[in-house]
């Protein structure tokens with residue numbers, strides 16, 4: 001029988017791998033058990049060493065080598081007790097993945113044996129080479145190596161394998177010249193920039209607290225689950241992460257019967273197991289539910305500081321994929337695994353604050369607190385307006401192109417949703433400041449109290465790419481397969497720049513006279529609303545009207561990756577990233593080049609897969625069926641019957657169309673995958689044509705001959 005029939009049979013044979021224990025091993029008792037956390041360090045390190053390390057973690061003070069040696073030794077003992085034989089500096093290359101190179105703790109003891117050893121130097125710096133990672137021209141392979149540098153602010157942890165465990169140390173990856181080759185370094189730099197500018201604002205409002213103002217992130221992860229037998233029966237899913245063929249299932253998501261529905265047992269078991277694994281790694285998973293499309297689900301952790309949230313987000317994707325296999329499932333994180341069904345995003349909730357300042361995007365209770373909140377909010381408005389192109393660029397990828405603007409995800413136009421109350425507040429400020437004659441109640445900053453802002457989901461606008469949700473912003477255009485590093489670097493830096501602008505204006509206006517503050521804030525907000533208010537849109541982002549309206553307002557509508565990525569090279573973007581020390585011009589260009597290359601490679605691989613599957617799986621199935629029909633026709637004729645040839649004619653026509661379409665694709669993909677625009681204009685449409693005829697054939701060819709697991713099987717057999 002075919003691979004497809006074998007896959008169905010295998011999916012039906014699924015057996016649960018056995019139960020987890022939750023009464024004796026409560027979630028609290030396992031949380032963080034594989035993390036070298038502050039509490040573990042407190043227990044295992046001499047007091048002065050611990051104190052000095054906390055100074056480094058919390059206040060960014062330099063780490064001295066005695067401290068490093070002490071920490072390394074304690075970390076190694078802890079890891080070895082947990083069965084570790086090796087350690088690895090984990091880093092985050094521009095591919096968006098997670099990279100690791102393992103080293104053994106073993107060192108010769110001078111007497112022919114070995115001892116486990118781990119020095120401060122080995123903890124702090126590694127030399128993984130890693131010369132095959134994309135660097136966009138920063139580093140040639142013949143040049144000196146890349147270095148990994150311990151990120152003290154992200155805790156080390158243990159990863160388990162049935163045969164042993166590995167100590168994982170989160171690190172930054174830089175070239176010998178100090179240039180960032182990774183996604184972590186810019187996150188750390190952008191957090192520093194944001195902290196510095198945020199402090200200037202809070203100082204104006206009389207809070208000179210020392211605590212580091214960190215950006216915080218809570219990423220919601222959407223994903224699909226399918227039985228792994230189907231996954232292996234689909235070369236397209238296996239290699240490109242999405243189905244390049246497949247007719248729509250007779251039933252899709254139209255009944256909305258999956259969204260928030262009861263979670264199937266097998267899936268729930270998978271979720272509980274993944275959550276437990278993530279808990280043990282100290283990742284605070286909070287929510288789970290069914291999503292809109294059949295087979296689609298979501299998981300969200302509690303928010304953490306941007307840097308830790310980014311590392312944890314990488315762990316989330318890794319653990320989901322690993323645990324899925326244990327349950328005979330495959331976890332798909334591609335943005336659009338199935339045509340015609342909702343794609344998957346990763347909503348990144350973002351805010352900033354500290355234990356001493358609280359959440360700076362929380363309105364607060366007094367008019368004075370409200371005023372500070374409004375400045376932070378206005379800075380976000382100004383930042384998003386000025387850098388809408390950059391925000392679009394950091395969510396651009398071949399995968400996310402299938403999702404953005406597809407009436408299920410936010411449109412490719414970046415705008416801000418404020419909710420009706422806050423939008424009203426800003427409207428009043430605009431009018432008030434302009435001394436307009438409109439009698440509507442104007443709001444006086446620092447005197448009036450804001451109305452309580454709606455936090456409930458009723459006021460949420462799901463069609464907005466950037467939405468205020470009561471005490472944070474939610475960036476919804478991020479794709480499900482993304483590292484959240486890029487979006488966070490962009491948000492942190494553009495807001496730092498806007499806060500810098502606001503602080504400078506306010507400092508000048510206020511001088512030594514604190515009583516001028518609220519008036520200065522009022523004029524600043526009015527100015528920002530007049531200059532940048534066009535970015536605010538509370539309506540339906542899916543409607544045609546919005547596209548027309550957005551164009552009138554002069555907002556960018558960058559439909560695809562080739563339109564969006566060049567925004568990274570805009571002078572205003574380059575200037576900003578260098579000014580705040582987040583990315584030098586060369587570092588920024590290297591990112592542009594890497595992402596262009598990744599886009600083209602993705603399209604090339606998809607084109608190759610489309611050709612291969614069409615030629616070696618679909619075409620043969622079609623002609624087998626054609627032969628069956630032709631044979632029947634000839635046999636019937638021979639005994640004097642008439643055979644109606646409509647089906648045979650149809651199949652013959654489609655086979656011809658399929659062959660022609662494959663030829664067009666072969667020509668288009670021969671050269672055109674070098675250039676993003678040609679990918680969009682020639683290669684992707686040619687792939688769609690091949691798919692169109694293949695999907696039509698799927699609807700007629702005898703089911704027992706059809707080679708690829710169907711949408712119906714993948715989405716509903718579980």
Ligand code: ADP
Nearest residue numbers: 216217218219220300301302303349350351472
């Ligand atoms: P919804 O689906 O309604 O948007 P979820 O509960 O799925 O809400 O996700 C909300 C996310 O926002 C969670 O990860 C939560 O921790 C996060 N979040 C809440 N407050 C903040 C904050 N101050 N900064 C960043 N993220 C936050």
Ligand code: MG
Nearest residue numbers: 220347349474
């Ligand atoms: Mg959300």
